[in-house]
Amino acid sequence: MNFENILHETYGIDREICRLGSLVEEELVSVFREIDQTRDYNQIKVLNAMQEAGLAERHLFGTTGYGYDDAGRELLDQVYAKVFDTEDALVRTQIVCGTQSLALCYFGILRPGDELLSVTGRLYDTLDEVIGLRENPLSLAAMGVAYRQVDLLPDGSPDYEEISASVTGSTKMAVIQRSRGYSYRESFDIETIGKIISAVKAANPNTIVLVDNCYGEFVDTAEPSNVGADLMAGSLIKNPGGGLALTGGYVAGKAQLVALCADRLTAPGLGKHVGASLDHNRQMIQGFYMAPHTVAESLKGAVFTAGLFERLGFETSPAATAKRSDIIQAVRFEDPEKLKAFCRNVQAAAPVDSYVSPEPWDMPGYEDPVIMAAGAFVQGSSIELSADGPMKPPYIAFMQGGLVYANVKLAALLGADRMLKEER
Numbered sequence: 001m002n003f004e005n006i007l008h009e010t011y012g013i014d015r016e017i018c019r020l021g022s023l024v025e026e027e028l029v030s031v032f033r034e035i036d037q038t039r040d041y042n043q044i045k046v047l048n049a050m051q052e053a054g055l056a057e058r059h060l061f062g063t064t065g066y067g068y069d070d071a072g073r074e075l076l077d078q079v080y081a082k083v084f085d086t087e088d089a090l091v092r093t094q095i096v097c098g099t100q101s102l103a104l105c106y107f108g109i110l111r112p113g114d115e116l117l118s119v120t121g122r123l124y125d126t127l128d129e130v131i132g133l134r135e136n137p138l139s140l141a142a143m144g145v146a147y148r149q150v151d152l153l154p155d156g157s158p159d160y161e162e163i164s165a166s167v168t169g170s171t172k173m174a175v176i177q178r179s180r181g182y183s184y185r186e187s188f189d190i191e192t193i194g195k196i197i198s199a200v201k202a203a204n205p206n207t208i209v210l211v212d213n214c215y216g217e218f219v220d221t222a223e224p225s226n227v228g229a230d231l232m233a234g235s236l237i238k239n240p241g242g243g244l245a246l247t248g249g250y251v252a253g254k255a256q257l258v259a260l261c262a263d264r265l266t267a268p269g270l271g272k273h274v275g276a277s278l279d280h281n282r283q284m285i286q287g288f289y290m291a292p293h294t295v296a297e298s299l300k301g302a303v304f305t306a307g308l309f310e311r312l313g314f315e316t317s318p319a320a321t322a323k324r325s326d327i328i329q330a331v332r333f334e335d336p337e338k339l340k341a342f343c344r345n346v347q348a349a350a351p352v353d354s355y356v357s358p359e360p361w362d363m364p365g366y367e368d369p370v371i372m373a374a375g376a377f378v379q380g381s382s383i384e385l386s387a388d389g390p391m392k393p394p395y396i397a398f399m400q401g402g403l404v405y406a407n408v409k410l411a412a413l414l415g416a417d418r419m420l421k422e423e424r
């Protein structure tokens with residue numbers, strides 16, 4: 001019994017599609033090999049940091065109450081800092097998501113009269129209200145922090161000239177978003193992030209550079225902190241949680257800046273000293289240990305999906321063989337029925353809630369109905385396989401995650417098979 005047979009016999013996928021899948025996989029061996037090499041490099045980096053920090057069984061247990069002297073929590077901060085090559089890190093379950101980890105950076109550091117400049121165009125949707133582009137009495141704008149942005153060039157690349165001209169003496173912080181988020185542009189690789197940081201620092205060496213690192217961790221052998229970022233933030237139900245962390249977020253960077261974020265998270269003066277980890281240390285530490293592997297599985301799934309749908313004549317972004325800097329895969333379907341069929345079959349392939357059939361719905365904050373597929377062990381976890389697409393032309397599905405490559409492969413093949421059958 002081989003993989004093609006079990007797909008055909010268990011899921012009724014046409015043998016032709018199964019064979020196409022195997023062919024695509026063969027064509028992409030060198031891409032997979034590169035992903036393995038990055039994974040192995042990052043795995044040794046993480047393993048060594050854990051050994052050097054003296055990880056022992058006692059670190060896997062947590063604390064209650066104030067959470068003073070939480071050895072596991074302190075060790076994990078140290079391990080993140082070592083792996084990301086930063087002075088310090090703040091890794092907490094009390095940071096409930098990526099948006100909050102970014103908000104901590106903004107509210108911890110920016111003061112009335114300061115200016116925040118996005119140098120990579122519009123930020124991720126959920127930040128609109130944090131910044132004050134959507135009204136909120138607690139936004140940065142309401143507090144007197146000005147926001148400006150340098151848009152990307154029409155081809156999606158950074159506008160270095162405009163960045164140099166826009167960073168002034170009053171630009172307290174510049175922010176770079178590494179991932180494409182849910183826009184149809186390329187993610188920025190580490191080299192490009194380094195060039196953007198140089199442009200910012202040349203215009204004002206005192207400007208603090210923050211990188212929104214969501215979806216980017218461990219995709220490369222280096223991180224934004226290796227090329228001059230002062231601070232990075234991300235979510236633990238994405239890459240660095242390795243699929244095991246049940247919740248959480250992190251901030252890593254210059255010690256003084258991390259301390260400000262910690263004071264903002266708890267209370268001025270309490271900073272990093274409090275915050276019971278309860279029973280989470282084991283999953284957070286083991287999750288970080290697994291993260292290079294998990295990210296590699298999801299990257300292989302993304303590459304396979306791109307390869308398969310390219311073969312079927314669809315446009316993908318990034319292309320199967322393109323260099324990647326995040327785990328997101330976009331497929332352009334140009335047809336609402338195909339987009340729906342794809343998302344439904346991602347759901348049908350999921351380990352949890354596979355019997356559910358997603359329908360497009362009017363999500364708060366979005367202009368068009370959105371169809372979403374997610375069947376995850378951790379609610380909303382997008383290091384687990386998930387896909388969504390706004391129901392508007394050109395009908396693009398954004399897919400990300402996958403704890404296990406074979407599961408993503410099944411999802412892609414099932415999607416392709418059912419789409420072609422519906423067409424007939």
Ligand SMILES: *Cc1c(COP(=O)(O)O)cnc(C)c1O
Nearest residue numbers: 097098099124179181214215235
């Ligand atoms: C997911 C994400 C966020 C927000 O994280 P949440 O955990 O959804 O709050 C911010 N920026 C980028 C680029 C993201 O991918």
